[in-house]
Amino acid sequence: xxxxxxxxxxxxxxxxxxxxxxxxxxxxxxxxxxxxxxxxxxxxxxxxxxxxxxxxxxxxxxxxxxxxxxxxxxxxxxxxxxxxxxxxxxxxxxxxxxxxxxxxxxxxxxxxxxxxxxxxxxxxxxxxxxxxxxxxxxxxxxxxxxxxxxxx
Numbered sequence: 001x002x003x004x005x006x007x008x009x010x011x012x013x014x015x016x017x018x019x020x021x022x023x024x025x026x027x028x029x030x031x032x033x034x035x036x037x038x039x040x041x042x043x044x045x046x047x048x049x050x051x052x053x054x055x056x057x058x059x060x061x062x063x064x065x066x067x068x069x070x071x072x073x074x075x076x077x078x079x080x081x082x083x084x085x086x087x088x089x090x091x092x093x094x095x096x097x098x099x100x101x102x103x104x105x106x107x108x109x110x111x112x113x114x115x116x117x118x119x120x121x122x123x124x125x126x127x128x129x130x131x132x133x134x135x136x137x138x139x140x141x142x143x144x145x146x147x148x149x150x151x152x
Contacts, residue, residue, distance in 0.1 A: 001046045006031060008152045010039055011048060015149035018052040055147065063111045065118055066140040070104035071126065074133035084131055093121050104136070115139075 003011075009029040013020060020028075026036035043049045058066070073080065081099075088097045088108065095109040112118045118137065126135050 001042060001048075003048070007039060007043060007048075010036065010043065011150075011152045014040075014049065014052075015152070058111050062113050065112045065115055066143070067110045067112075067118055067137045068140070069108045069110055069122070069126070069135060069137040070100075071106040071108060071132055072103065072134040073105045073131050075131070080131060084129075087129060091121075091125060093117075093125075104134075110137075 006029055010025060013025055013028050022037045022040065023033045025040070026033040029036060031039070040049070058064075073084065084106070085097070088094050088106070093110050093112050095111050097109075098107040099105065100107055110118065110121065112121060118139070122135050122137060126132055
């Protein structure tokens with residue numbers, strides 16, 4: 001699929017507000033609602049759009065502590081990446097996991113209610129894992145700016 005200006009405008013608009021109806025989206029991008037709907041479906045099928053979600057205010061919901069935790073593994077084996085991915089995906093505190101180059105193997109974005117919960121997460125969940133060698137956390141003091149999407 002080759003994208004044109006209308007497709008990029010649709011992607012940009014939906015990234016800013018995924019709740020736009022096809023009629024509202026069509027008005028913004030200057031297409032008919034049916035053309036806009038067809039293009040939106042094509043973008044979804046081609047996986048340029050991978051999903052829709054509501055962005056929640058974690059602090060208002062009681063998750064006031066945000067941290068970035070670097071995890072270093074004790075050893076690597078053929079099944080380590082799959083095993084550790086399943087482990088991280090099973091942890092409700094984990095928002096996102098990244099594999100890294102450098103000193104640490106993984107960077108984990110964590111959200112918890114309190115510093116006590118963060119300590120428990122590190123000491124009772126991460127460190128006891130047999131493949132985890134080292135854990136270092138940085139606590140977010142303040143978020144500067146908002147989450148941004150891809151500049152399309």
